[in-house]
Amino acid sequence: MAGVKPLERAAIVAVGSELLTPSKIDTNSLFITEQLNLLGIDVTSKAVSGDDRTELAHIIRHVLGRVDLVVLSGGLGPTDDDVTREAVASVLGLPLAEDPDITTRLRARFVARGYPGPMPEINRRQAMVPAGARVIENARGSAPGLWIDHEDRVVLLLPGPPRELRPMLTELVEGSLRARSEGKPVVRRVVRVAGLIESHVDEALAPLYREWERQPIPIAATILAAFGSIELHVSAKAVPARAGEALDAAVAQVVATLGDVVYSTDGRLLEKVVGDLLVERGLHIGIAESCTGGLVTSRLTDVPGSSRYLDRAVVVYANDAKTELLGVPEALLIEHGAVSEPVALAMADGIRIRARAEVGVGVTGIAGPSGGSPEKPVGTVVIAVSTDVVSGFPGRRSAKREGGSRTVRTFRFHGEREHVKLQASNAALDMVRRQLMEKGSGGRG
Numbered sequence: 001m002a003g004v005k006p007l008e009r010a011a012i013v014a015v016g017s018e019l020l021t022p023s024k025i026d027t028n029s030l031f032i033t034e035q036l037n038l039l040g041i042d043v044t045s046k047a048v049s050g051d052d053r054t055e056l057a058h059i060i061r062h063v064l065g066r067v068d069l070v071v072l073s074g075g076l077g078p079t080d081d082d083v084t085r086e087a088v089a090s091v092l093g094l095p096l097a098e099d100p101d102i103t104t105r106l107r108a109r110f111v112a113r114g115y116p117g118p119m120p121e122i123n124r125r126q127a128m129v130p131a132g133a134r135v136i137e138n139a140r141g142s143a144p145g146l147w148i149d150h151e152d153r154v155v156l157l158l159p160g161p162p163r164e165l166r167p168m169l170t171e172l173v174e175g176s177l178r179a180r181s182e183g184k185p186v187v188r189r190v191v192r193v194a195g196l197i198e199s200h201v202d203e204a205l206a207p208l209y210r211e212w213e214r215q216p217i218p219i220a221a222t223i224l225a226a227f228g229s230i231e232l233h234v235s236a237k238a239v240p241a242r243a244g245e246a247l248d249a250a251v252a253q254v255v256a257t258l259g260d261v262v263y264s265t266d267g268r269l270l271e272k273v274v275g276d277l278l279v280e281r282g283l284h285i286g287i288a289e290s291c292t293g294g295l296v297t298s299r300l301t302d303v304p305g306s307s308r309y310l311d312r313a314v315v316v317y318a319n320d321a322k323t324e325l326l327g328v329p330e331a332l333l334i335e336h337g338a339v340s341e342p343v344a345l346a347m348a349d350g351i352r353i354r355a356r357a358e359v360g361v362g363v364t365g366i367a368g369p370s371g372g373s374p375e376k377p378v379g380t381v382v383i384a385v386s387t388d389v390v391s392g393f394p395g396r397r398s399a400k401r402e403g404g405s406r407t408v409r410t411f412r413f414h415g416e417r418e419h420v421k422l423q424a425s426n427a428a429l430d431m432v433r434r435q436l437m438e439k440g441s442g443g444r445g
């Protein structure tokens with residue numbers, strides 16, 4: 001392979017008219033992207049084509065001049081609407097010829113499967129190979145894959161069924177594709193942030209982005225925002241150890257810049273971070289939820305081993321329920337309303353005391369679409385966290401009451417009902433996290 005240009009940029013073309021309907025999603029390209037990134041091959045574009053020779057030929061022609069590798073998935077079946085082989089052959093100007101070995105294998109497979117009668121002649125289409133192509137055997141299906149070297153580019157045809165495509169591509173990534181790549185994979189880290197909006201994070205990090213671009217190992221950054229939680233993805237392309245070092249340094253810069261809004265740099269989700277803090281500190285939690293309907297508890301219990309710290313949780317929708325199950329005074333509900341800071345605090349205290357836990361959480365709000373008022377519009381959510389921790393000696397069901405603290409915040413979230421719930425659950429978990437971090441550092445002196 002000496003002198004051959006390494007494969008650096010790739011385009012993916014998923015073929016299949018069903019992928020253009022609302023009922024079928026192209027998942028192959030996600031897998032292909034993941035695998036190519038392991039080799040440091042960037043996917044610069046992807047397309048979905050219907051089973052239409054002209055359309056597909058147009059797409060192939062368009063991407064061919066722009067990348068080193070074109071990966072096509074699907075359309076290798078035996079029927080007339082399987083057009084990938086023909087389209088590729090016509091664009092590359094390669095004649096198609098039947099490969100008798102493939103035909104033999106196809107016939108044998110047909111017999112082995114116990115299909116009635118001889119193999120239909122139409123299936124021989126799957127044995128048609130563009131001149132010069134390398135045939136890649138398909139252990140799980142009939143259509144073989146095809147590897148075509150075209151000048152210094154590669155065009156790869158893979159079968160559409162994911163269970164056939166995946167093992168075939170994995171083998172190529174271990175073998176032929178690795179041999180043609182630079183050996184500099186894309187390494188990624190994810191930094192997770194709570195309680196800031198995307199543009200604030202972006203603004204704060206802008207000077208770092210500029211610095212990272214000019215480094216010997218440049219670092220690329222992307223921000224993804226989803227309902228009150230933000231993810232910063234940083235990636236570098238280099239031999240893994242060097243990329244890892246560069247990314248560790250970058251992550252440390254992000255943490256130094258953003259501070260304690262960063263809750264995870266190692267892939268953990270917020271519920272896992274909160275769970276780990278509770279375990280570390282030997283604490284237990286009780287949760288009282290109104291508008292989130294159990295979502296905070298549900299997320300906490302997504303973490304295996306949550307029984308070590310979750311004592312109990314209640315969903316208290318009606319005012320009666322808040323009074324009966326948590327002891328929230330009726331007078332408080334009448335005076336301030338169910339969505340208020342005094343009520344949220346009383347819920348947090350009520351569940352903490354009843355659970356004999358050290359941490360209590362109360363969530364009350366208006367998820368909408370109705371139920372809002374001018375002072376308390378839809379999206380108003382009040383969250384309280386109440387703790388009762390013996391400082392320097394955290395332990396369960398302690399009789400001594402020292403080191404307790406209570407925080408309460410009123411949030412105004414935007415969006416649909418379920419988005420309000422999701423944001424509220426993020427905020428609640430993050431308030432618990434912050435409270436526990438304070439306890440961890442300051443409370444023991």
Ligand code: ATP
Nearest residue numbers: 014016025026027028074075076077143159160161
């Ligand atoms: P076959 O010989 O089975 O016809 P093929 O290479 O022609 O193989 P297709 O007919 O395009 O493949 O697809 C076969 C199956 O694989 C279909 O069920 C299809 O939904 C699924 N499939 C095809 N392409 C994709 C894709 N990009 N993502 C997910 N599934 C896919």
Ligand code: MG
Nearest residue numbers: 075076077082
């Ligand atoms: Mg098909």
